[in-house]
Amino acid sequence: xxxxxxxxxxxxxxxxxxxxxxxxxxxxxxxxxxxxxxxxxxxxxxxxxxxxxxxxxxxxxxxxxxxxxxxxxxxxxxxxxxxxxxxxxxxxxxxxxxxxxxxxxxxxxxxxxxxxxxxxxxxxxxxxxxxxxxxxxxxxxxxxxxxxxxxxxxxxxxxxxxxxxxxxxxxxxxxxxxxxxxxxxxxxxxxxxxxxxxxxxxxxxxxxxxxxxxxxxxxxxxxxxxxxxxxxxxxxxxxxxxxxxxxxxxxxxxxxxxxxxxxxxxxxxxxxxxxxxxxxxxxxxxxxxxxxxxxxxxxxxxxxxxxxxxxxxxxxxxxxxxxxxxxxxxxxxxxxxxxxxxxxxxxxxxxxxxxxxxxxxxxxxxxxxxxxxxxxxxxxxxxxxxxxxxxxxxxxxxxxxxxxxxxxxxxxxxxxxxxxxxxxxxxxxxxxxxxxxxxxxxxxxxxxxxxxxxxxxxxxxxxxxxxxxxxxxxxxxxxxxxxxxxxxxxxxxxxxxxxxxxxxxxxxxxxxxxxxxxxxxxxxxxx
Numbered sequence: 001x002x003x004x005x006x007x008x009x010x011x012x013x014x015x016x017x018x019x020x021x022x023x024x025x026x027x028x029x030x031x032x033x034x035x036x037x038x039x040x041x042x043x044x045x046x047x048x049x050x051x052x053x054x055x056x057x058x059x060x061x062x063x064x065x066x067x068x069x070x071x072x073x074x075x076x077x078x079x080x081x082x083x084x085x086x087x088x089x090x091x092x093x094x095x096x097x098x099x100x101x102x103x104x105x106x107x108x109x110x111x112x113x114x115x116x117x118x119x120x121x122x123x124x125x126x127x128x129x130x131x132x133x134x135x136x137x138x139x140x141x142x143x144x145x146x147x148x149x150x151x152x153x154x155x156x157x158x159x160x161x162x163x164x165x166x167x168x169x170x171x172x173x174x175x176x177x178x179x180x181x182x183x184x185x186x187x188x189x190x191x192x193x194x195x196x197x198x199x200x201x202x203x204x205x206x207x208x209x210x211x212x213x214x215x216x217x218x219x220x221x222x223x224x225x226x227x228x229x230x231x232x233x234x235x236x237x238x239x240x241x242x243x244x245x246x247x248x249x250x251x252x253x254x255x256x257x258x259x260x261x262x263x264x265x266x267x268x269x270x271x272x273x274x275x276x277x278x279x280x281x282x283x284x285x286x287x288x289x290x291x292x293x294x295x296x297x298x299x300x301x302x303x304x305x306x307x308x309x310x311x312x313x314x315x316x317x318x319x320x321x322x323x324x325x326x327x328x329x330x331x332x333x334x335x336x337x338x339x340x341x342x343x344x345x346x347x348x349x350x351x352x353x354x355x356x357x358x359x360x361x362x363x364x365x366x367x368x369x370x371x372x373x374x375x376x377x378x379x380x381x382x383x384x385x386x387x388x389x390x391x392x393x394x395x396x397x398x399x400x401x402x403x404x405x406x407x408x409x410x411x412x413x414x415x416x417x418x419x420x421x422x423x424x425x426x427x428x429x430x431x432x433x434x435x436x437x438x439x440x441x442x443x444x445x446x447x448x449x450x451x452x453x454x455x456x457x458x459x460x461x462x463x464x465x466x467x468x469x470x471x472x473x474x475x476x477x478x479x480x481x482x483x484x485x486x487x488x489x490x491x492x493x494x495x496x497x498x499x500x501x502x503x504x505x506x507x508x509x510x511x512x513x514x515x516x517x518x519x520x521x522x523x524x525x526x527x
Contacts, residue, residue: 218248225237275345
């Protein structure tokens with residue numbers, strides 16, 4: 001059985017009780033870099049939680065990684081077509097507070113606690129803590145043989161990659177989107193880089209400080225991973241570090257750097273998968289040729305209406321799950337229905353079945369192999385390059401990158417570069433962003449992208465989101481589910497709810513830490 005060290009645990013930003021829970025001071029358990037590698041695997045990489053029946057059964061345990069990011073944006077809506085999808089323990093009820101941008105995100109539609117709002121804060125800082133410890137302890141094994149040093153460099157590179165990525169996700173969940181004009185003042189999350197237990201209250205570092213740390217860590221990751229052979233798609237390599245750098249620089253509107261790193265990924269990373277002739281059951285799978293990296297598992301099984309090609313000629317579909325693909329997302333493909341192959345492999349629709357998700361599900365309700373919030377593919381590099389180049393005024397490079405991607409996504413017999421080459425300036429950028437929506441749907445990008453579009457240095461773009469939620473309860477007398485209310489909730493561009501509130505437990509334990517503002521909202525009744 002594989003040995004996994006569990007010496008590291010972070011309970012919270014614990015104020016006077018210390019940021020980190022105490023761990024053994026006896027370093028005898030670390031006898032070689034292999035022991036540190038086990039710590040890295042067991043504590044720094046995301047866990048592959050087994051989610052067989054969806055969010056409603058994980059509940060307040062908070063086992064999955066920010067699944068609510070899929071329902072805060074415009075990709076998913078409540079399924080209202082049969083079954084018991086309205087009951088409070090259903091997925092829509094469980095994450096109702098996130099889906100409708102409530103002040104108390106952890107409450108369901110009945111006002112009961114249904115979600116652990118501190119879980120992601122706790123998980124991500126636990127991974128950061130593991131990285132801090134590994135980076136400190138690995139120093140004892142440096143200056144060994146060439147083989148040893150290569151493994152030390154890999155361990156350091158993976159640790160920097162994971163720590164930088166965790167801080168990036170934390171900043172984009174709990175801080176405002178990066179804007180050069182305000183980043184130095186906008187509060188984000190605390191930064192801690194040592195593995196020492198500190199008896200202090202923690203305060204929030206600025207968005208600028210966190211992004212500076214993210215860039216620093218990812219550059220260190222690139223340095224140490226540059227000459228290290230790739231182990232697997234489950235372990236970070238230099239291509240993964242460079243793709244994350246291109247994403248972070250794009251979020252910062254540093255179009256030159258975003259372009260530079262995206263081009264390196266395209267030149268040195270795996271080639272795009274061509275949907276022309278694609279014969280796999282699900283597109284997102286561990287054998288996908290363009291897959292660069294994935295950590296964690298999928299939170300979508302059991303909560304989202306889906307279609308699977310199944311094993312062999314057997315097809316599986318589930319249409320009465322608690323959430324479904326939104327009409328908005330489907331319509332992003334619909335005008336190109338006759339030629340966009342993603343309507344066969346990502347999102348499918350029929351009069352009988354409705355709109356179903358097919359991109360990643362497998363033949364069962366369980367998808368342990370692939371993450372739906374931290375997966376890196378070559379296609380993102382093309383989109384990062386296209387947007388960065390277009391915003392920098394290099395429309396030729398942007399058009400080529402976009403056409404190179406679309407050539408693998410559009411039916412070969414009808415693909416036409418003129419559709420993209422006829423666009424310029426703002427129209428080109430908006431088309432690229434819509435292409436990003438189509439290509440990266442339900443991979444954890446959309447919510448973060450909508451946030452950054454509003455403050456983008458070039459061609460800022462505002463979005464209003466509306467979600468309609470129906471609340472039904474079971475009537476024992478009639479034996480039927482009956483509607484209690486049906487309401488529309490709206491998130492406007494200037495609403496403070498584009499930033500998550502800090503977990504209550506963190507605010508309680510860190511005196512003086514200021515929360516992100518949020519509004520109470522009850523929605524508007526609809527027919």
